[in-house]
Amino acid sequence: MISKNLTAASTKPIILGILKQGNSYGYLIIKKIKELSGGKMEYSDGMLYPVLHRLEKEKFIKSNWTMDGGSRPRKYYEITELGKQELVHEQAQWVEVTSVLETLWGKTSTST
Amino acid sequence: MISKNLTAASTKPIILGILKQGNSYGYLIIKKIKELSGGKMEYSDGMLYPVLHRLEKEKFIKSNWTMDGGSRPRKYYEITELGKQELVHEQAQWVEVTSVLETLWGKTSTST
DNA sequence: TCGTAATACTTTGATATTCTATGTATATAG
């Protein structure tokens, strides 16, 4: 299992990344994350929905209810332009930190 | 500046990584992180010391006071065997999550 | 030698975050 901190740090870029691939809704996003991580990351609904609400409040995503004939209502989320910008920003930060870590890992592994 | 979440997620591997390179003490660790990140990550002392205490309590690092002639007392920290194992573990998790993100980034950038 | 800045470590507690638990409701399979 992925640690709490790391989960927290990756939640935003993962959700935005998934939505950049195409619109989706809460329940499906949870499944997609589980699938993408090979089961290593698993969000409960109580964990994910509040994050979606926050991201929407911050204008990174927007939602609209859909009732595809027959199925029950779903709240589809879509990434906004602002959200795309934020994703780029998140990406840059991730690379930044990873680079610091790689410097350290590189140096620590020289002893073979 | 690096986001709070990402800072939180990287604190442990960064500290353990620095100490794996060689013993160090709080004040110097703060400076080293700032230097390594090109100023993008900056810990206040109030942020770092409690983390060191926690890591020591968890047996990932151990400390001993030194009084090199002339200079004031310093609490040097050293990584333990358990700490080295934990670092490997942290590293694996980081790679895991980065791989999920890269999958998403890869797919999102196909549109050129 | 006096004052200031840098070094060095510590702890408290207000503030913010998180996520568990719980609730609602529909669709579907058996």
Add this chain to the structure above:
DNA sequence: CTATATACATAGAATATCAAAGTATTACGA
């Protein structure tokens, strides 16, 4: 008709965080 999966929502207990304040020593210029 019942159990389970789907689908979304939120209160608030529990926890984590970090700014701020405190202590003390050394270095250094005036």
